[in-house]
Amino acid sequence: xxxxxxxxIAVANLADSLLIYEKLFGxxxxxxxxxxxxxxxxxxxRNGPNKIELLEATNPASPIAKFIAKKGEGMHHIxxxxxxxxxEIARLKSEGFxxxxxxxxxxxxxxxxxxxxxxxxxxxxxxxxxxxR
Ligand code: ZN
Numbered sequence: 001x002x003x004x005x006x007x008x009i010a011v012a013n014l015a016d017s018l019l020i021y022e023k024l025f026g027x028x029x030x031x032x033x034x035x036x037x038x039x040x041x042x043x044x045x046r047n048g049p050n051k052i053e054l055l056e057a058t059n060p061a062s063p064i065a066k067f068i069a070k071k072g073e074g075m076h077h078i079x080x081x082x083x084x085x086x087x088e089i090a091r092l093k094s095e096g097f098x099x100x101x102x103x104x105x106x107x108x109x110x111x112x113x114x115x116x117x118x119x120x121x122x123x124x125x126x127x128x129x130x131x132x133r
Pocket of ligand 1: 007008077127
């Protein structure tokens with residue numbers, strides 16, 4: 001795993017949170033993207049070599065809606081950049097991690113993504129992401 005690519009934060013209202021994070025970073029989000037398959041609206045901020053992803057649910061069945069209902073707003077996942085997501089999924093699976101989607105799917109910000117179940121990572125939802133080239 002190369003580095004922390006981004007940290008995902010679950011927010012109840014993206015428009016409200018954009019105002020807060022624009023103030024925090026002193027610049028606007030560089031990207032807004034809706035991922036219909038995941039039921040989320042996202043916005044990305046740059047922070048040095050890393051990014052912050054804000055996630056808002058677009059419907060009540062969205063994983064973000066369920067997360068907020070259970071835990072409230074806050075840190076949702078840490079994403080690590082990998083060079084070869086298929087190889088990395090196989091390696092982590094053989095190490096006993098629970099992979100939520102063994103076939104990588106198209107995520108936000110031009111990435112292939114896969115998630116590790118928090119049960120196997122001390123309560124932290126971990127995202128693997130590989131840039132689509
Ligand atoms: Zn993410």
